[in-house]
Amino acid sequence: MQYYISCFFIYAVIGWILEVSFHVISQGKFINRGFLNGPYCPIYGFGALAVVLILGDLGNSNKLYIFFMSAIVASALELITGYILEKIFHKRWWDYRSNKFNLGGYICAEFSLIWGAVCYILYEAIHPMLRKALHLMPIKIIIPINVIMGLIFVVDLIATVITLMGLSEKFKMIEDQSKDIRKMSDEIGQKVADRTFVALDRKKELENSKIGKEFDQRSAEFKEFFDKFGEKRILRAFPNLSEDLEEKWNRIDIIKKKKHK
Template identity: 35%
Template sequence: MPTTLYEVLWIFIIYAFIGWCSEVSYAAMDRGIFVNRGFLNGPYCPIYGIGVLTVIVILTPLKRNLLLLYVGSFFLTSILEFLTGFILEKVFHNKWWDYSNKPCNIMGYVCLKFSIFWGFACTFIMLIIHPIIYAFIRYLPKTPGIVLLVLILCVFVTDCCVSVATILKFNKRLAAINEISKKIHVISDQIGENIYENVTDALEKKEKFEEDHEDLLNEIEDKKLILNENVDELKGQIENLNQEYKRLLEEKKYGFERLLKAFPDMKSRENNEILATMKNIHLKSLREKMKKFRKDKEA
């Protein structure tokens, strides 16, 4: 059981790092590639640090009762994962992971399979891993330990700020692309409406064609010229919007690429169709890179 803020912070940092290593290892086995998993850029997943710290503080008195330790770990980690997913979606309007396709899930934030796993993992940590980690923290020289901890926390806080800024920019990018998509649809509808209105108008005046032959032809010709000018102008706008749409979708930025790679199941509450398109482009690019890597390795 940690007794000082110094020990609490070290426990948080160490298990956040161990959690990141676990996520990277799982992704490597599941997808066959290195993935910098987690909400942040650095090698740590805060949810693991908070989760294990919570389990240690609350369940240490139950350590001798294996069943209660497991049940407590099962429920505490499930509650934490649910709250984290729920809060992140409310704050950033993105669902970072989704267990909706797995049985016995709650709103896609937690599922029985992973809750069972977290229960076993935390039980193992409490009985085997944490005594070693805690002994390391206690025997670490205090002054170097404080200096090192402060440096790590400074990097961590900076990373949090950078990551939040990146996510906000990412959401703005999705919104901008979605707005362009809407404008393209509006202009396409305008082209269709202009053509429809002019053709309908010409058909309605067909009966007067014989008696107002010359004047009607001139009027139709004038409308045709105006229509062509309007259509050409609208087509130019569509072409410009399509180019901007494609540029924003395909433009590569490290922060955006990392988020798409780290959270392949991420969903956007407001711009999910655009996000799905971006993920498909990213997946295609990733496959091409992997194919080239394998060819180079074989050569």
């Protein structure tokens, strides 16, 4: 048991490093992509253990079989996790709907193949080395490390859940306002939305226009509303959580102004 606990934390840290590295390469800046505050992503820890335990000892089995099984296990975990998070918080933490061959936006063929390749390397190369290294360590050293990491993890989890509860309340408040205003001003809201979508596609023109300055001002107010460190970190890590809400935020303000004219 102690061996698997150690593996969970190690793979969670490795996953966090992979996420950070991917976004540094793709976006050119550091983003703490962890669900929690610490430098670890639990889903990678669970995913790695799932692959290792489900695949078991395949020995000299067909390498292609190992690859596809790895992809299936990793994708199933991503699908289940994404679905549960959306049902709990009523927001998508990641969205693959713009990718081809996606399933509900939770998983897609492109990333399933990537997860398959990563898990294949994990199963064939990384885990055997990690297993040997851990077996060389005395259990008297492993247990205290696991206890310390476990305590940090639990405290971090509690703090994150509290932050998410606050976010959820703010999300609900914004969405409730948006629904109430839409019921009274559907026609105006649709026109404003259409213009907003067109304006967003012409960002450069907006920057020097009155509408653009107003949109920037509302965006700044939206960001100020989520001014807690934990909330800002989560919104940066999962930007699609705030994109839809920021759009509603701006739409609410514009509709209110239209109604008072």
